[in-house]
Amino acid sequence: xxxxxxxxxxLITATGQxxxxxxxxxxxxxxxxxxQQSLDQGxxxxxxxYNGEERAKGNILERFSAQQFPxxxxxxxxxxxxxxxSALYFCASSVDLxxxxxxxxxxxxxxxxx
Amino acid sequence: xxxxxxAQTEISVVEKExxxxxxxxxxxxxxxxxxxxxxxxxxxxxxxxxxxxxxxxNEISGRYSWxxxxxxxxxxxxxxxxxxxxxAVYFCALSERVSSGSARQLTFGSGTQLTVLP
Numbered sequence: 001x002x003x004x005x006x007x008x009x010x011l012i013t014a015t016g017q018x019x020x021x022x023x024x025x026x027x028x029x030x031x032x033x034x035x036q037q038s039l040d041q042g043x044x045x046x047x048x049x050y051n052g053e054e055r056a057k058g059n060i061l062e063r064f065s066a067q068q069f070p071x072x073x074x075x076x077x078x079x080x081x082x083x084x085x086s087a088l089y090f091c092a093s094s095v096d097l098x099x100x101x102x103x104x105x106x107x108x109x110x111x112x113x114x
Numbered sequence: 115x116x117x118x119x120x121a122q123t124e125i126s127v128v129e130k131e132x133x134x135x136x137x138x139x140x141x142x143x144x145x146x147x148x149x150x151x152x153x154x155x156x157x158x159x160x161x162x163x164x165x166x167x168x169x170x171x172n173e174i175s176g177r178y179s180w181x182x183x184x185x186x187x188x189x190x191x192x193x194x195x196x197x198x199x200x201x202a203v204y205f206c207a208l209s210e211r212v213s214s215g216s217a218r219q220l221t222f223g224s225g226t227q228l229t230v231l232p
Contacts, residue, residue: 043222055217105159
């Protein structure tokens with residue numbers, strides 16, 4: 001158990017809908033990262049928050065957004081969903097901003113868009 | 115250009131064989147970090163090792179060992195006396211600054227599916 005929690009574990013929805021994925025980092029970790037894992041794209045970095053502020057963006061679509069709240073939990077919002085958004089979404093946390101420390105991953109949320 | 119290359123898509127070995135998973139990386143950052151993660155069939159990503167660019171010492175942890183060679187930009191992972199429970203996808207990853215002053219980004223390779231047969 002990495003100490004990172006993600007809810008829900010599974011999510012099935014229809015095209016055009018909007019969903020919110022939630023992540024609670026390990027106690028004491030200020031950085032939260034979001035990743036998307038799909039068969040065709042592999043594991044891709046989406047976005048990084050540190051202590052409530054966005055610090056880096058990767059291959060995140062404009063239909064996707066995220067935020068980190070004062071209690072450090074984070075939410076990833078996916079809107080106007082398409083079939084291609086079906087994937088496993090991971091949240092990870094680490095203690096630092098610099099990215100040199102290991103990231104601990106949550107169990108993931110499997111999103112299926114029908 | 116791919117920043118982290120894991121050329122072996124799938125490897126199959128028989129239990130007790132040794133196996134080496136290759137990882138080649140590319141970066142312009144002078145200070146960077148390399149990682150290996152394991153993803154068993156259950157799906158979670160499990161951290162295995164972290165190495166910074168200034169530490170080229172090889173590391174051994176039980177049946178696992180890692181060989182970091184800056185000269186060839188490689189960070190290979192060897193499992194000695196493999197076991198069925200080692201069957202998983204193994205990812206190599208690179209943490210680097212993508213621009214001056216920016217936070218680091220973790221870039222994963224495409225992974226190597228290791229199957230250990232009984």
